[in-house]
Amino acid sequence: MTADGIRQAILEIIQDILPDEDLDSLAPDKTFREQINLDSMDFLDIVMELRKRYSIEVPEKDYPNLATMDSSVGYLLPKMERL
Amino acid sequence: MVDLARVVITGVGLAAPNGDNLSQFRESLLAGRSGVEWFETRYMPQVPAGVCHFDQYRYQTKKAARRGTRAGSISIYCANEAIKDAGMDIANARRDRMGVFIGITEHGNVETENEVYNLGKYNNDIRFWTHHHNPRTVANNPAGEVTLNMNITGPHLCLGAACAAGNLGIIYGTQMLRLGEVDVAIAGGVSESIHTFGIFASFKAQGALATHDDPTKASRPFDKDRNGIVVAEGGCLYTLERLDDALRRGAKIYGEIAGYAYNSDATDFVLPNPQRQAECMKLAIERAKMTPDDIDIVSSHGTGTNQGDQYECMAIQEVFGGHKAAGVNNTKSYIGHAMGAAGALELAGNLPSFDDGLIHPTINIDNLDPECQIDNLVIGFPKKVEKVDVILNNSFGMLGVNSALIVKRFVN
Numbered sequence: 301m302t303a304d305g306i307r308q309a310i311l312e313i314i315q316d317i318l319p320d321e322d323l324d325s326l327a328p329d330k331t332f333r334e335q336i337n338l339d340s341m342d343f344l345d346i347v348m349e350l351r352k353r354y355s356i357e358v359p360e361k362d363y364p365n366l367a368t369m370d371s372s373v374g375y376l377l378p379k380m381e382r383l
Numbered sequence: 384m385v386d387l388a389r390v391v392i393t394g395v396g397l398a399a400p401n402g403d404n405l406s407q408f409r410e411s412l413l414a415g416r417s418g419v420e421w422f423e424t425r426y427m428p429q430v431p432a433g434v435c436h437f438d439q440y441r442y443q444t445k446k447a448a449r450r451g452t453r454a455g456s457i458s459i460y461c462a463n464e465a466i467k468d469a470g471m472d473i474a475n476a477r478r479d480r481m482g483v484f485i486g487i488t489e490h491g492n493v494e495t496e497n498e499v500y501n502l503g504k505y506n507n508d509i510r511f512w513t514h515h516h517n518p519r520t521v522a523n524n525p526a527g528e529v530t531l532n533m534n535i536t537g538p539h540l541c542l543g544a545a546c547a548a549g550n551l552g553i554i555y556g557t558q559m560l561r562l563g564e565v566d567v568a569i570a571g572g573v574s575e576s577i578h579t580f581g582i583f584a585s586f587k588a589q590g591a592l593a594t595h596d597d598p599t600k601a602s603r604p605f606d607k608d609r610n611g612i613v614v615a616e617g618g619c620l621y622t623l624e625r626l627d628d629a630l631r632r633g634a635k636i637y638g639e640i641a642g643y644a645y646n647s648d649a650t651d652f653v654l655p656n657p658q659r660q661a662e663c664m665k666l667a668i669e670r671a672k673m674t675p676d677d678i679d680i681v682s683s684h685g686t687g688t689n690q691g692d693q694y695e696c697m698a699i700q701e702v703f704g705g706h707k708a709a710g711v712n713n714t715k716s717y718i719g720h721a722m723g724a725a726g727a728l729e730l731a732g733n734l735p736s737f738d739d740g741l742i743h744p745t746i747n748i749d750n751l752d753p754e755c756q757i758d759n760l761v762i763g764f765p766k767k768v769e770k771v772d773v774i775l776n777n778s779f780g781m782l783g784v785n786s787a788l789i790v791k792r793f794v795n
Contacts, residue, residue: 319445341450344514351510 301380306373309380313349317342328369350376354383390557391629391793392637394471394622396464397731398457400433400615400718404464408728409735411717412743413765417599418718419613425500425580427587431598432577433615433719443532452494452519453575455528457618457724458485462529462569469622469634471567473533482565483526483539484556485620486548486572488722488780490541491520492579525573537565545780546684547645548572549619549726550788554643556623566628571727573618582722586612589653591688593719602720603747604685604692604713605755612686613719619727630795637734641773641791642671648783655691660698660785664775667787668702675706677773678789680742682729683713684777685755686720693754695777700757708759709775710766713745726778730790736771737792 301309311323314332321336332338346366350356356379358366365375395405400418402408411418422432439448439456442463448456462483466473498516505511518524526539538559544551549572556570576582586592593611595601602613629636644666648656668675681699685692703709714729715721721728736742744761751762772792779785 317446317449319449321446337446341514342446348511348513352505357510 301383303373303377306376306380307369309354310369310372313346313353314338316349317345326369331367332369354380356380388561389626390560390623390640391626392621392640392734392790393624393629393634394465394467394469395619395637395731395734396461396466396468397617397619397728398435398437398460399617399721399728400435403437405731405735408732412714412732413741415744415746416717417746419598419602419615421598422577424577424583427580427583430583431593431595431601431613431719433613433617433721434577435616447532450515451528452524453578453616454487454490454525454573457573457575457616458525458529458620459532461571461573461618461620462533465569465620465622466533471622477566478534479536480566481535482537482556482559482568483529483535484552484559484568484570485526485541486544486550486552486723486727487522487525487541488545488548488574488576489543490522490524492581493575494519496579496581529569544784544786545782546720546722546725547778547780547784547786548723549728550643550776550778550786551645552727553621553623553640553730553788554645554786556621557640557643560623560625566624568623569620570623571618571620572723572725574616574722574724576722577614577616582614586614593687600747602687602716602718604683604687604716605696605745605752605760606748607750607752609687609689609692609752611688615719615721617718617721617724617728619724619731621727636793638737638790639793641789642667642673643786643788644670645784645786648785650783653781655694655779656783657694657698657701659783660695660777660779661701663785664698664702664777664787667775667789671789671791673773673789675703675709678703678709678775679768679771680733680736680774681709681711682733682774682776683711684779685713686715692752695779696755696757704758710742710759710761710768711757712742712761714743716746726776726786726788729778730774730776730788733774733776734790736774740768740771742766742768742771
């Protein structure tokens with residue numbers, strides 16, 4: 301999966317978790333939580349969906365890597381590029 | 384004797400299989416329109432069920448609906464409708480003086496079943512068990528979701544009282560108003576039970592699940608050919624206030640809580656006890672300072688099971704036989720058994736009779752069971768009466784929980 305593909309996959313997951321949010325103008329370098337209504341339980345949903353959809357395990361110590369779109373893609377690329 | 388504050392109903396919010404608000408519901412009841420349809424559940428052929436079609440997102444975001452439960456969504460819809468119907472401006476209300484009291488037959492089965500089913504897809508690896516499980520399944524979930532949605536900071540809880548729970552929600556709300564714990568009670572009952580296959584499968588195993596080629600005819604209390612229960616989802620929450628407060632703000636008053644009683648059979652897990660049911664009705668009538676002659680409508684509990692219907696008829700006959708003969712009707716014949724919502728919905732269906740003088744009938748009685756031959760059972764067509772002043776609403780449940788709630792026309 302390419303960086304663009306990963307970005308798209310993350311957007312799809314967030315859109316499913318937050319169906320009311322418009323994600324078109326999401327800035328890639330700002331944290332999700334300052335831009336959309338994403339709380340800690342929603343964040344755990346992202347982790348769960350990565351596990352369910354892509355068999356990716358994100359250990360708790362790595363959660364800060366999923367703060368922004370850019371950091372998420374950077375973190376997930378080595379894990380997902382062979383998918 | 385304690386001088387208890389008078390409590391009145393000033394708002395109704397409901398989701399029924401055949402109506403999304405009181406006027407639609409009443410119209411369906413007077414037109415004989417069923418809300419029962421075929422419904423998909425797991426592991427079984429389609430079942431007849433009462434299914435609601437209200438707009439879930441009228442008062443709730445999609446995110447909140449996804450995170451919460453069906454019972455929560457039904458409760459949020461009904462609570463918002465009840466407060467709106469009462470003419471209250473929720474934004475400027477004393478929300479620390481409001482309470483939410485919701486009767487439930489069960490809660491958590493739907494969510495647990497879904498998770499166990501999903502976990503099976505992942506080889507029962509518990510890493511795939513959702514973190515939403517606990518907040519979805521705590522017993523106060525439906526009432527708690529209402530407080531989150533409406534920013535109500537007074538007390539909330541759910542009352543587990545099997546299928547008597549709808550009445551119990553209203554009774555508890557009344558008690559909380561009389562204790563001065565709240566100024567406004569949002570109270571009644573809800574059911575999400577059609578979303579658990581277990582409830583259908585358990586009734587089937589018990590020989591108490593209704594079947595019929597035509598789902599709209601499956602729920603047939605008191606009919607000779609009845610063969611069990613049609614499970615329904617739904618909800619009905621009332622805005623309750625002390626009379627003084629309601630009068631002060633010039634509220635529309637649907638009726639006044641005149642009396643109630645609840646007791647226990649102490650007899651059996653599932654079989655009812657007609658003697659205890661009769662005692663419950665008599666106690667409610669006595670507390671309302673009435674006699675059976677004062678009751679104009681008995682809203683029966685009858686679920687369509689063989690023994691349950693017979694027993695209730697025995698109880699009604701014992702209390703009302705030889706008296707003026709109140710009109711007896713049954714709302715489950717239209718919508719099925721809405722479990723925790725049943726008592727609250729069935730009362731709501733009858734409330735408009737204070738204004739229109741009509742008693743909606745029991746439908747689907749083609750051949751009245753001779754064992755259910757009670758005086759003045761209203762069958763097939765609405766009955767016009769001179770005046771309806773008092774409704775007695777029966778609601779009974781498993782483990783032998785009985786309730787009778789009496790609501791009277793408001794007269795100052």
